[in-house]
Structures are given as structure tokens and as C-alpha cells.
Amino acid sequence: MTINFEVNGARRIFEGDPFKRLIDVLREDFALTGTKEGCGEGECGACTVLLDGRPVNSCLIPICQADGHRIETVENLGIPERLSALQKAFLEEGGAQCGICTPGMLLAAAAHLKAGGKADDLSIRRALGGNLCRCTGYQHIVKAVQKAAKAPRKPRRKKA
Ligand code: FES
Ligand code: FES
Structure with missing residues (x-):
């Protein structure tokens, strides 16, 4: 097919x-x-x-x-030389440790923020409710998403 x-x-x-x-x-x-x-x-x-x-x-x-x-x-979302605000925030806030959950977390968070979702603790935890993390205890991830939500919006670069 x-x-x-x-x-x-x-x-x-x-x-x-x-x-x-x-x-x-x-x-x-x-x-x-x-x-x-x-x-x-x-x-x-x-x-x-x-x-x-x-x-x-x-x-x-x-x-x-x-x-x-x-x-x-x-x-x-971004490349190592040009990370998105969300990726940078995960890096800075310790939102990624082993990294297995990180791509999924980033995309779920990106969809939440892009849809105009709220950046309070509960809204972010709800938006990421389907994504499990065994390493971070979630607090660092929530902080990272909150930090990214405050970052100035840049136009996204499309790439193949
Ligand atoms: S690998 Fe798909 S939900 Fe766990
Ligand atoms: S960083 Fe290891 S599972 Fe989330």
C-alpha cells in the first residue's frame, strides 16, 4: 500500500x-x-x-x-545549534535526565503551548498526563515548560 x-x-x-x-x-x-x-x-x-x-x-x-x-x-523542534525555547528550558531546568521520555514530553508540551494552554502547574501536569518520566520527578519538567511559556515566540523553522 x-x-x-x-x-x-x-x-x-x-x-x-x-x-x-x-x-x-x-x-x-x-x-x-x-x-x-x-x-x-x-x-x-x-x-x-x-x-x-x-x-x-x-x-x-x-x-x-x-x-x-x-x-x-x-x-x-530544533537542532543542537539552534534549540527551541522549550528545548533550552528543559536543558537549563534539568527537565531531561536519561532522555527516554524527553522527545515525547517536548512534543506534548509544545502542542499544549501552541494551543494557548495555560502555564500553571496543574494545566501543564494535565497536558503531560499521558507522558511518564522515571527520572525527574516531573517538577523540573513543569518548571521548564513554564520557563518556555514566558520566552518570546520565534517563528518555527520547518525542516525535512
Ligand atoms: S512506547 Fe508508545 S506509549 Fe509507550
Ligand atoms: S528523563 Fe528518564 S524517563 Fe524522563
């Missing part, structure tokens, strides 16, 4: 098993290894990507469901 979709602003075609998981297509077929697998069962949120701007667990999505849709992965 041929799947036409958009990944990080670029049009992509996938030919193959329509039930291959989105996470596997991203990592194996498009070398976007920023997306991490934790549980593989829809419980931890480590594999979060944005589908038409909404956070989804890419371990639960067969690639056929991405046909005609827009996917964003953590690679679209």
Missing part, C-alpha cells in the same frame, strides 16, 4: 505494510530516531509525535492512519 503523508513539513511516501507502526516507519524508514519507544503498549507516551498538531502514541498508530495527515517529530 502507498501512504502519502507529511513529516516535519516535507511530503513523504511510504510503500509497504499498511499496519507497520508509525514509530517504526519514522525510525526505520525515515531515520527519525528521536522518537523513542518505551512500553510499546500506549501507556508511557515516550513515542509521542504530533498528528495534525495533536499528541498521539506512535506505537499504537498503523501507518495507514497517517495517510493524508501531517506528522511532527522532535526533530522538527
